[in-house]
Amino acid sequence: MIEIRGLTRRYGDTLAVDDLSFDVPPGQVTGFLGPNGAGKSTTMRVIVGLDRPTHGHVRVNGHRYRDDRAPLTEVGSLLEAKAVHPGRSAYNHLLFLARSNGISRRRVGEVLGLVGLEAVAGKRAGGFSLGMGQRLGIAAALLGDPATMIFDEPVNGLDPEGIIWVRTLLKSFAAQGRAVLVSSHLMAEMALTADRLVVVGRGKLIADTSVADFIHRASSGQILVRSADQPRLRTALIAAGATVTDEPDGSLLIEGLESPLVGRVAADSQVILHELTPQRASLEQAFMELTADSLDYQGQPQNQSQPQPAQPQPEPASAGTGH
Amino acid sequence: MSTTNITQPDPSTQPDPSTQPDPSTRPDPAGRPSPGPQPGLTTQLARNLEAEWIKLRSVRSTMISLLATAAVCIGFADLLAFGVVNRWDRMGAQGQANFEPATFAVSGVLFGQLVIGALGALAMSAEYSTGTIRATLSATPQRLVMYLSKIAVFTVTALAVAVVTTTVAFVTSQPILAGKHIGTSFSAAGVPRVIIGAGLFLVAVALLGLGLAALLRHTAAAISTLFGLMLVMPLILNFLPNDWQDRVSRWAPLNAGSAVMQVHPESNMLAPWTGLAVLFGYAVIALVLGAAVLLRRDA
Numbered sequence: 001m002i003e004i005r006g007l008t009r010r011y012g013d014t015l016a017v018d019d020l021s022f023d024v025p026p027g028q029v030t031g032f033l034g035p036n037g038a039g040k041s042t043t044m045r046v047i048v049g050l051d052r053p054t055h056g057h058v059r060v061n062g063h064r065y066r067d068d069r070a071p072l073t074e075v076g077s078l079l080e081a082k083a084v085h086p087g088r089s090a091y092n093h094l095l096f097l098a099r100s101n102g103i104s105r106r107r108v109g110e111v112l113g114l115v116g117l118e119a120v121a122g123k124r125a126g127g128f129s130l131g132m133g134q135r136l137g138i139a140a141a142l143l144g145d146p147a148t149m150i151f152d153e154p155v156n157g158l159d160p161e162g163i164i165w166v167r168t169l170l171k172s173f174a175a176q177g178r179a180v181l182v183s184s185h186l187m188a189e190m191a192l193t194a195d196r197l198v199v200v201g202r203g204k205l206i207a208d209t210s211v212a213d214f215i216h217r218a219s220s221g222q223i224l225v226r227s228a229d230q231p232r233l234r235t236a237l238i239a240a241g242a243t244v245t246d247e248p249d250g251s252l253l254i255e256g257l258e259s260p261l262v263g264r265v266a267a268d269s270q271v272i273l274h275e276l277t278p279q280r281a282s283l284e285q286a287f288m289e290l291t292a293d294s295l296d297y298q299g300q301p302q303n304q305s306q307p308q309p310a311q312p313q314p315e316p317a318s319a320g321t322g323h
Numbered sequence: 324m325s326t327t328n329i330t331q332p333d334p335s336t337q338p339d340p341s342t343q344p345d346p347s348t349r350p351d352p353a354g355r356p357s358p359g360p361q362p363g364l365t366t367q368l369a370r371n372l373e374a375e376w377i378k379l380r381s382v383r384s385t386m387i388s389l390l391a392t393a394a395v396c397i398g399f400a401d402l403l404a405f406g407v408v409n410r411w412d413r414m415g416a417q418g419q420a421n422f423e424p425a426t427f428a429v430s431g432v433l434f435g436q437l438v439i440g441a442l443g444a445l446a447m448s449a450e451y452s453t454g455t456i457r458a459t460l461s462a463t464p465q466r467l468v469m470y471l472s473k474i475a476v477f478t479v480t481a482l483a484v485a486v487v488t489t490t491v492a493f494v495t496s497q498p499i500l501a502g503k504h505i506g507t508s509f510s511a512a513g514v515p516r517v518i519i520g521a522g523l524f525l526v527a528v529a530l531l532g533l534g535l536a537a538l539l540r541h542t543a544a545a546i547s548t549l550f551g552l553m554l555v556m557p558l559i560l561n562f563l564p565n566d567w568q569d570r571v572s573r574w575a576p577l578n579a580g581s582a583v584m585q586v587h588p589e590s591n592m593l594a595p596w597t598g599l600a601v602l603f604g605y606a607v608i609a610l611v612l613g614a615a616v617l618l619r620r621d622a
Contacts, residue, residue, distance in 0.1 A: 049464040050457055051621040066464040069367045077461055083454030085382055092381035093458070100374035100462045100469075102362060140458060 001026055001179050002047060002148060006056035009042050009203075016042040018203035019056070024181045026147065029174045031194030031211070032183035033287065039203035040183040041079070044152050047181075048077050060148060072101040076141030077150040082133035086126025090117055090136050093125060098143050111139040130157030138169070149173055151182040155189060167193045187287045191215075199290060206290050215286050223254045223262055226275040236269040237262065251275070364468070371463055371472035378455075379446065379476055388442035389480075392435045392525065393488040399431030400492035404499035411503045423586050424500050424507040425514045428493040429521035432584070435488065436528040436553060439481060443532030444545040446477050447613070451540045460622045470617055474533065474610065481529045486522035493518050513586040520583030520599055527580060527599070528553060530606040537613025552605070553577050573598070576605050 002024035009017040017039040024030045034040050045051040047058050049065040058065070060075050068074055084093050094108045112121045115135040120128070125136060134157060141149055151170070155163045170193055174180050184190050190197060190211070197214050199207040207214055227233045230252060234244050237254055240261065245253040254262055259278050266273050362370070379385050407414075407422070414422070450456040463469040493514075500506035507514055531552070536545035553576055560572045572578050573593050582588055582598030593601060 045457075045621070048461045050460060068464065069362050069364075071464060072462050079457055079461070080454055083457050085378075085449060085453040085455050087382040087384065088378075088455075089381065092377060093455075096374040096377040096381070097458060097462045099377060100370050100459075102366070102370050 001061055002150075002181060003059040004043070004047070004056070005058075007043065007046060007053050007058060008055040009039070009046060009051060010054045016203055017046070017053075020200065020203065020205055021056075022198045022205060022208050024148070024179045026179040027174055027177050028195040029170050029180045029182060029193055031190035031197045032181055032200070033187065033190055033197055034183075034185065034200040034206075036185060037202075038200045040200060041152055042203075043200075044077070044079055044150055044181070044183060047150060048075065048079070050079075070101040070144070072097065072103065072144035072146065074144070074146050075148045075150065076144060076146040077152075078134070078137040078141045078154055079150070079152045080137070082125070082128065082130065082137075084125040084128075084133065084136060087124055089122050090125055090128070090139075091121040093136065094139055094143060097140055101144055103143050107143060107145075111142045114142060115139040131159060131162050134158055134162070134166075138166070146178070148179045149181070151180070153183055153185075155184070155186070163189070199287070201290075214290075215280060217286065217290075221255065222279040223257070223259055224275065224277040224279055225252045225254055225262060225266075225273065226250070227252075227266060228272040228274065232269060233266060233271045236265050236271070240265045253279075367463070367465065367468055368472060371468050372476055374462075375469070375472045375476040378473075379480060382449070384445055384449075385442065385480075388438055388445070389484045392439040392442070393484060393491070395438055396429070396431035396435035396488045396525075397492045397495060399434060400428045400496040401499060403427065403430060404496040407505070408499060408502050411505065419505075422505060424497065424505055425493065425511070425517040425586050426584050427500075428496040429489050429517060429584050431492055432489065432521045432524055436525055437550065439485065439525050440528045440532040440549045440553070441546050443477065443481070443529035444536040444542060444549060446473065447533050447536035448540065448542040448545050452542055456622050466617050466622075467614065470537070470614055474530070477533060478526060478530065481526045482522065485525035485529075486519060488525070489518050489521040511586075516595060517584050517586055520595065523599055524580045524583065524602065527602045527606045528576075530603075531576070531609050534606055534609025534611075534613045538609060538616050540616070574601065576602050579605075 004023070005021050007017050007020040008015070020039070020043060022030075032040050032043070042051060046053050047060065047065065048071075060068075065071055065075065084090075091108060091112065094111065095105065098104070098108050109118075109121075112118050115138050117132065117135055117139060120132065125133070128136065134154060138151075138154065141151070151166075154166050154170075158166060167189070170180055170182055174195065182190075182193065194211055196210050197207060198205070199209075199214070207217075209217070224247070225233065225237075230250065234246075234252055237244050237252070237257065240257060242257040242262070242265075243255040245255075247253055257265070259276060262276060263273070266276075404427070407427070411419070450459060459469060460466060493509075497506040497508070509515060509518075528549070532545060532549045535548050536542070539545045539548065556575050557572065557577050560568060560575055563571060569591055573582075573591060579593055579598040580602035582592040583595040585592065585595065588595055592598060
């Protein structure tokens, strides 16, 4: 369980995280979504005490991470792939982490097995691929068998098999009752993995919701219809109060009626329907729509650098501190 | 743009909290106990000493640097001893009178300090250059516990290697010098101090390197600063006016630390143990400044 309250982190003039509050509850995968530079990595670094918050606080299992003398048994984190001495073996990297928290050597062997690195345990980590580095990072997060887990972009650099492996792993952690926070800028990956979404842009909370609601919110409410007799259906729908637009391919785009009503209108006017599709936004579309204002680096000249404090409607400060 | 909270999911679609496993009683597939009470500071220190020892011994650069330190110190002592034996008859009365076999036997320390100093810097700076510091501090958020453990493990390791090295340098060079009957022995006045002092000199320089690396967080910056302090500073002080030079030069790290390696201290130097203490003082200043940076700055 992680509680983030009013978290603000400023680097010089840059506001990386701006009054962010959310929870990471047990038993769920919480997807932490946002464009690059939105403050995801900074937030995660603050959670594990690597960076100090400027304001606000973070509680992990009810206390500050910095007060924990064996934190690996409570929180496992993967913040960066290959944050490993290239000359040190995977086994020794895990061993020093384990021993600093009083975790047994036997457990080091176990987690190496869990992530499939036994065969290269004695090899220097400098020769590892990005995917192997991710597996080593995940092994480190598993060492203390913690109830709370934090992963920053865990599928980066993984092949499709590895991506499915991580996805399954994260879901199984949540199913075991652990609190799992996983960041990504890959919306499709979050749709498959996360139970709920915390969406940030420019350090601010944009949404804290379920995946389904997030998509629903961005959906237009339009319905696409094809039928055997488009003119007759159009007339009937307009009579029922809908706004109808003709699409170039001959289909009708309907606004102002729910799908069941559209079906009923078609049945009443005895028109055979070929297709009736509510126009749901994809997670990507929903994401783009909601974060459009907060994208840091768009293909336009940067027009504003810092907000003037006196301006009545200040834009959030640019937050370009991604890692 | 204002923060927008989207409507929370319908409570009916939420998993019933009562059916969710409580993390504290979470069934553990591997049968490991759930986290027990917090360990005490002593336990944590002991664990971190072990962790830092694993770190130090598990990278090749440690063994290579320590062997190189020993090889340089011992090799120089023996090579120079052969040279002196060869030149002895042509050295003249003044040169022969100034020859001090114990000091001579540890003169390789002048070069060995650079190797072990670089190792001291690497022991800390590699944490930053490789990103290991983030794993380290995630496991031990009590940064001072980690830092003190690292210093302790490194000091003991460096001390063992350094004292063995200077002893071996002495023991192997004396038989060579004995060819001209110009050797000395452990029992001679001042000799044990020179040998032990030279070993401690190496430890002090290594700790200075570690402290500078904690302060600067960069391998090259730490090593070049260390070399600057140890080697360049005495050269620069040579350009001071003579009366200034006498007062200031003795306090330079190299000159202060070298005093302990003189059997007969020269008048322009600090007393042997005082000089060594001054060198350790520089190391402690660097370590304390490094601690401040470690505690205050983001990792």
